[in-house]
Structures are given as C-alpha cells and as structure tokens.
Amino acid sequence: MAISMMEAYTIEVLKAHPYTFEQVKHHLENDNLQFFKKDYNMDFDLLKTLIKENPQQFKRAFEGDYEVKFVTINGLKNLLRMRFGITEAQYELLETGNGLRKLRVSPGTEQQIRKMLSSNWKVERNDETITLFV
Known part of the structure; x- marks a missing residue:
C-alpha cells in the first residue's frame, strides 16, 4: 500500500x-x-479514510x-528513527544532501527499508552497510 509521509x-x-x-x-x-487527539495533535482523518478504502x-x-x-x-531520517530506532549517529549524510551512507542494518531491516521507500530512492549494499540516495 502506498501512503503519504x-x-x-x-x-x-x-x-x-x-x-x-x-x-x-x-x-x-x-x-x-478524539481518543487519539487527546494525546497527539495530528490529522487522524487521513487514517480514517485509509481504513474505509x-x-x-x-x-x-x-x-x-x-x-x-x-x-x-528529512522524512527518511524521521521514519528511520520512528520505525527502526535508527538515529543520526548511526549514519553519515551524503555530501550532496540527497541521501545517507554507512548505515549498518540487518538484511531484514534493509528489505523493510527498500520496501518502504518510494521508487525514486536507491539502496546499495556496501559490505556491512547500506547507502540510501535519490
């Protein structure tokens, strides 16, 4: 299922x-x-639409x-933190600003990241680490 950020x-x-x-x-x-809005200031109507569809x-x-x-x-960095517990200390940003490198993840996590990213992103394995870039 393709969803928004x-x-x-x-x-x-x-x-x-x-x-x-x-x-x-x-x-x-x-x-x-309101059950969710008491804890979070987010638009839960988005999820309501998804579940109805x-x-x-x-x-x-x-x-x-x-x-x-x-x-x-920035969305990638946030999703890595939220979903996988990966912090900025665990990778380096590419000099061009369009990706990150030297991220050490298991093959299972790598596959989840590959599946999560939109088609304009590339993932390359370099020995023990991966590089993610546009």
Whole structure:
C-alpha cells in the first residue's frame, strides 16, 4: 500500500504509543478520533479514510507493509528513527544532501527499508552497510 509521509508518521506514532491494531481500527471505524487527539495533535482523518478504502491494506500498512509515496531526506531520517530506532549517529549524510551512507542494518531491516521507500530512492549494499540516495 502506498501512503503519504504524514500517514506513515501517524501510523508509527500510534504503534509507538502503543495502540494495538484492533484499538486503532475500533476508534477509526467509530469516528472516535478524539481518543487519539487527546494525546497527539495530528490529522487522524487521513487514517480514517485509509481504513474505509481498504481495511485489509490498512492492516498491512499498520504492520509495516507500506511504501511512502514521496520520501524527502528529512522524512527518511524521521521514519528511520520512528520505525527502526535508527538515529543520526548511526549514519553519515551524503555530501550532496540527497541521501545517507554507512548505515549498518540487518538484511531484514534493509528489505523493510527498500520496501518502504518510494521508487525514486536507491539502496546499495556496501559490505556491512547500506547507502540510501535519490
């Protein structure tokens, strides 16, 4: 499922709370967005629309099976932190500012990152690290 950067942020924030998928689904389907707004100042209508369009795809997205439609470098850094716990101390920015390098991740995490990134991003493995760039 291809989602926006804000939808990805919102999903990752809710997962970190931690809300279960069933809790999120219940409150979105029952239009009880105030349940989330008491803790976060975010647009939960985005997720309400997603779950109405395709509940099964939304569930997969909540489980981490999503691609972000357009990823900026700052968006990438935020998603790496939110989703994988990867901080700026774990990689170097490319001199051109269009990517990062020397990120040491497991093959499983690498595959999740590859799947998450929009098609304009490239991922290259260099021995023990990966480089992500546009």
